[in-house]
Amino acid sequence: ETGVTQSPTHLIKTRGQQVTLRCSSQSGHNTVSWYQQALGQGPQFIFQYYREEENGRGNFPPRFSGLQFPNYSSELNVNALELDDSALYLCASSRGPKGQPQHFGDGTRLSIL
Amino acid sequence: SQQGEEDPQALSIQEGENATMNCSYKTSINNLQWYRQNSGRGLVHLILIRSNEREKHSGRLRVTLDTSKKSSSLLITASRAADTASYFCATDDAETSGSRLTFGEGTQLTVNP
Numbered sequence: 001e002t003g004v005t006q007s008p009t010h011l012i013k014t015r016g017q018q019v020t021l022r023c024s025s026q027s028g029h030n031t032v033s034w035y036q037q038a039l040g041q042g043p044q045f046i047f048q049y050y051r052e053e054e055n056g057r058g059n060f061p062p063r064f065s066g067l068q069f070p071n072y073s074s075e076l077n078v079n080a081l082e083l084d085d086s087a088l089y090l091c092a093s094s095r096g097p098k099g100q101p102q103h104f105g106d107g108t109r110l111s112i113l
Numbered sequence: 114s115q116q117g118e119e120d121p122q123a124l125s126i127q128e129g130e131n132a133t134m135n136c137s138y139k140t141s142i143n144n145l146q147w148y149r150q151n152s153g154r155g156l157v158h159l160i161l162i163r164s165n166e167r168e169k170h171s172g173r174l175r176v177t178l179d180t181s182k183k184s185s186s187l188l189i190t191a192s193r194a195a196d197t198a199s200y201f202c203a204t205d206d207a208e209t210s211g212s213r214l215t216f217g218e219g220t221q222l223t224v225n226p
Contacts, residue, residue: 031211031212033212035214035216041218041219042201042203042218043156043201043214044216045213045214048212048213050211055211056213058213097211097212098143098205098211098212099143099144099163099205099212100161101146101158102146102158102214103158104148104155104156104157104158105155106154106155107155109153
């Protein structure tokens with residue numbers, strides 16, 4: 001069974017640029033959630049996608065957006081990057097939108113200069 | 114915002130000893146999950162305990178849940194050096210349709226050989 005894979009593993013951008021992060025969900029999973037983890041802190045929920053629709057959003061501005069594709073893979077897009085966006089971005093997939101364990105990828109480390 | 118609070122923030126023990134980590138939360142939950150994170154990696158799901166359960170075991174792990182006190186504990190028995198990692202509790206809010214896991218800031222466990 002293939003686990004959750006994320007790409008790229010590392011990325012360096014400058015303020016004001018835009019970035020797209022990608023996630024392939026685990027086989028058999030139809031739900032993808034995205035989290036932002038700052039250094040030394042726990043992950044913070046950005047949003048969840050289920051059946052190609054956003055199914056819940058955390059306290060993040062609209063410049064954070066996403067997509068889910070028919071094969072359940074997902075993208076996270078961040079526009080107008082700010083220094084505070086530097087973090088580890090984690091994708092997690094699950095068998096359903098509620099009440100299931102989430103399986104995480106190893107994340108994308110985003111650094112903003 | 115972080116809902117869960119783990120206690121202690123850091124724990125250092127010798128191999129073979131038991132490690133206990135505690136988590137407190139604030140809202141009504143559907144379930145509570147524990148995750149492990151090795152440095153620079155994604156989170157690994159350890160155990161999920163539902164709001165109507167009081168105790169759950171998985172190998173060397175024992176989790177308890179007290180919904181009246183809004184608290185949970187994770188016990189790792191007969192610890193090994195490989196258990197060295199950060200441990201997070203995450204609550205799945207009962208009020209939302211999707212699983213927006215809310216993580217604490219974690220407990221850094223060091224197991225000395």
